[in-house]
Amino acid sequence: MRYGGTLTKRMVGGFNAGANALRSSPRFGRLVGKYLTVVTYTGRRSGRTFSTPVAYKRAGDTVKIGVALPDAKNWWRNFTGDGGPISLELEGTERTGLAVAHRDDKDRVTLTVRLNG
Template sequence: MRNGGALTRRVVGGFNTGVVKLRSSRRWGRFVSRHLTVVTYTGRRSGRSFSTTVAYRRSAEVITITVAFPDAKNWWRNFTGDGGPMSLELDGANREGHAVAGRDAKGRVLVTVRLND
């Protein structure tokens, strides 16, 4: 099981690296950036900074992240309860906001980020 976790982290890390490259691509960047971004946050227990690539939807100053396979991921748990600060790369700039994660009746996890002014 432990080796499977290491393999998964390598695969996800490789995917994230590829997405970051696509986002900065002259040809594909503007299309990819409309749906994928990199979020950065500080772990509640570790105090370490983490970044991960996520798909998102935007409505004005509210960003919604639907967490795919939430039971296999831990990052969103940093935003349960009162939530916490998160940085997102949007429109070519870092934006700060407050993120709160919640699970709906069907078990889906949504992270809602309200961007700071």
Template sequence: MPFQGPLPQQLVGRVNACVLSLRTSPRVGRLVRRHLTVVTYTGRRTGRTVSTPVGFRRKGDTVTIPVQFPDAKRWWRNFTGEGGPISLELDGADRSGHAVAKRVGPRRVTVTVRLDG
């Protein structure tokens, strides 16, 4: 049975903290950063700035973020419709871009980011 409903915030916080510590690890950080980044955005409803680690694939100036268990998460909903601005940490630097979220199946969502030049 697939997971549904929001994830407990305490669990999410612990997992994110673990992932962020792996990204900065001297031993495995370089490998982890090839597949995980931190996205930063401003919430549409709250107006708060939020940062969260996500898995990604990059091809040139396009970054694709497959959202795992999208019905249990809310962050990607800030990029539905016309999308919105986003910042990603790539190659040790912050890069800005425009993100658009789309459902690509009944339980799959992909966020596509076009990086600014």
């Protein structure tokens, strides 16, 4: 299956817009915010700043982000090797940390974010 075409990009854009709308909703924002956040990072090659909504799980100062369909996405590759800086909006507050991407033996990709103090 080939990803990255115009239809796929429009679908992803629509999903992201919907996720952001839910997060900022007065009615559902607090509930959705427990499971969805927006990550902001700088591209390693482009130097541009990007933001995208993602699902997450938090345990203390560690945040885990599973990357669905990782071969169809590039953003997580900014965090391979030693990882890289990232910011997340958690409970209405911008938090920064170091994110490291890991691909397991079943080709699942998880970003582990260690939040800064």
